[in-house]
Amino acid sequence: MAGYLLRRLGGMVLVLLGVSLLVFLIMQLVPGDPARTLLGPTATAEAIAAVRQDLGLNQPLVNQYLDYLGGLLRGDLNNSLVMAQPVTEIVFPKLGNTIILAAGALVICLVVGVPLGVLAATRQYSLFDRGAMFLSLAGASVPVYWAALVAISIFALQLGWLPTSGMYDVRNPGGFGDLLLHLVLPAATAAVVPTAVIARLTRSVMVEALQQDHIRMLRANGVSERQIVWRHALRNALPPIVNIVGLQVGYLLGGVIFIEVVFSWPGLGGQLYTSITANDMPIIQAGVLFIAVVFVVVNLVADIVVALLDPRTREAVR
Numbered sequence: 001m002a003g004y005l006l007r008r009l010g011g012m013v014l015v016l017l018g019v020s021l022l023v024f025l026i027m028q029l030v031p032g033d034p035a036r037t038l039l040g041p042t043a044t045a046e047a048i049a050a051v052r053q054d055l056g057l058n059q060p061l062v063n064q065y066l067d068y069l070g071g072l073l074r075g076d077l078n079n080s081l082v083m084a085q086p087v088t089e090i091v092f093p094k095l096g097n098t099i100i101l102a103a104g105a106l107v108i109c110l111v112v113g114v115p116l117g118v119l120a121a122t123r124q125y126s127l128f129d130r131g132a133m134f135l136s137l138a139g140a141s142v143p144v145y146w147a148a149l150v151a152i153s154i155f156a157l158q159l160g161w162l163p164t165s166g167m168y169d170v171r172n173p174g175g176f177g178d179l180l181l182h183l184v185l186p187a188a189t190a191a192v193v194p195t196a197v198i199a200r201l202t203r204s205v206m207v208e209a210l211q212q213d214h215i216r217m218l219r220a221n222g223v224s225e226r227q228i229v230w231r232h233a234l235r236n237a238l239p240p241i242v243n244i245v246g247l248q249v250g251y252l253l254g255g256v257i258f259i260e261v262v263f264s265w266p267g268l269g270g271q272l273y274t275s276i277t278a279n280d281m282p283i284i285q286a287g288v289l290f291i292a293v294v295f296v297v298v299n300l301v302a303d304i305v306v307a308l309l310d311p312r313t314r315e316a317v318r
Helices: 002-029 034-039 045-055 061-074 087-122 127-141 144-158 176-190 192-209 213-220 225-263 268-278 281-309 311-317
Strands: none
Touching: 002 061, 002 281, 034 045, 087 127, 087 176, 087 192, 087 225, 087 268, 087 281, 127 192, 144 176, 144 192, 144 225, 176 192, 176 225, 192 225, 213 225, 225 268, 225 281, 268 281
16 A cells, blocks of 8 residues: 555656646746736836846746746745735635635535435436436536526525625624635535536446345345445445545636636635736746645545545555
C-alpha cells in the first residue's frame, strides 16, 4: 500500500506540473497585454515596454515558465494586476468559499443521488424506476445557470423562502445559520447534474450487485431484503460509486463558476470570471491551479478509499 501511495503521489506531482504548464501556455494565447492592463489604456508605449521588462514578459517563453514555476515552488504567485495585492491574499479566501459551496452541493448529491439509485435498482423496470431515471436524465441535461435562475424565481422571488444572493445577510449578518440559509439555493442548483449522474451510476452498479450469486444465497437463507440491499449489495457497489463521486467533485469545482456569478457567491469562480474579463492573468493562473490541486487531492483520497473497500484493489496495489 505504501508503494501505491508513493506512485500516486508521484503521478499527482506530474499532473500538477502538466496543469501549470498548460495554464501558462493558455494564458499566453489570451488576447491583451498584462502591461497595458496594469497601466491602463492611456499608457505610452515607452511605459508599457518598461513594465514588460520589469515583469519579464520580453523574455523567451521557456524562461518565463521557469520563473513562474520557481515562484510556485516558493509560494510566490505574484501580485494581481488589477488589485495590486498578493494573489494568495485574494485567492485563498475565495477558494475557501468555493469549497464550502462545493461541499454543500456534494452532501446533497450523496443524500439524494445514492439512495435514489439504490431504490430504483431494487424496483427495476417499475414505475418508480422509470420515473427516477427519467428525472435523472432530465437533471443531467439541464444547464446549471438555467436551473439557478428558475430556483431564484420560484423559491426566492415568488415564495420568499430563501435569499437570492450573497453568503450572509448584508444588513444583519448572522452566523452559521445565516450561512446555511444562503447556501441552500446555490448548493441545490449546483448539485442537480452531479446528483443525476450519481443516481444513474448507483442504479447500474446496484442492479449488477443484486444479481450476484452470493446475494441469491443470502435470499435463500432467509436474510431480510433490507439487509441484503443496504448491508451486502451496497457494500459491493461502493468502489465504483466512490470513484464517480470523486469525479463529480471536479465537476462541482469547475461548474460552480456559473452558480457563483448568478448568486453573487464570493467564491473563486466569481473571482475568476471577474479576472478573465479584466485580463488579470496571475489571478487566473492561480485560481485554475488551485482548483486542479483540490481535484487531484480529492481523487487521490477516492482511490485510497476504493483500495480500502475493495480487497481485489488492495491485492493489485501491493
